[in-house]
Amino acid sequence: MMKRFCVYDGMGMMLLKQAGIPCGILTSENSPIVKARAEKLKLDYLYLGVGSRVNGECLTKLQAAQRICDELGITLAEVCFVGDDINDIDLLSHVGYPCCPPNARPEVKALNGIRILNTPGGQGAIREASDRILSTEERII
Numbered sequence: 001m002m003k004r005f006c007v008y009d010g011m012g013m014m015l016l017k018q019a020g021i022p023c024g025i026l027t028s029e030n031s032p033i034v035k036a037r038a039e040k041l042k043l044d045y046l047y048l049g050v051g052s053r054v055n056g057e058c059l060t061k062l063q064a065a066q067r068i069c070d071e072l073g074i075t076l077a078e079v080c081f082v083g084d085d086i087n088d089i090d091l092l093s094h095v096g097y098p099c100c101p102p103n104a105r106p107e108v109k110a111l112n113g114i115r116i117l118n119t120p121g122g123q124g125a126i127r128e129a130s131d132r133i134l135s136t137e138e139r140i141i
Contacts, residue, residue, distance in 0.1 A: 009127050013130065024044055084104035115129075
């Protein structure tokens with residue numbers, strides 16, 4: 001198995017963390033490569049195999065995000081989520097700052113309130129979202 005990560009995305013998450021904004025990955029993949037990347041970046045949250053039965057539990061991305069919000073004492077309205085496929089639609093529909101890359105599925109790009117980023121997924125879309133969050137014009141927290 002091979003997976004490619006964009007260093008810009010990693011730096012974007014590190015900048016968010018430096019600003020005191022918790023970061024994480026919610027993915028349907030159950031990949032040791034993604035786990036290693038999350039550990040390298042020292043992300044606050046990692047949910048692998050979302051939507052699959054893991055350790056006797058089966059959470060959707062929305063349920064996993066709500067669990068994180070409950071732990072942090074925030075609401076989904078205070079969350080940014082970047083998604084690109086149909087399994088992201090439910091969570092994107094509930095967060096306050098939904099984003100997707102321009103190469104997302106048409107169903108995702110059609111969501112009400114979605115912010116379509118300029119940068120394709122896998123090429124720095126997370127960095128673009130993090131830059132927007134940290135900018136004074138689009139600060140969400």
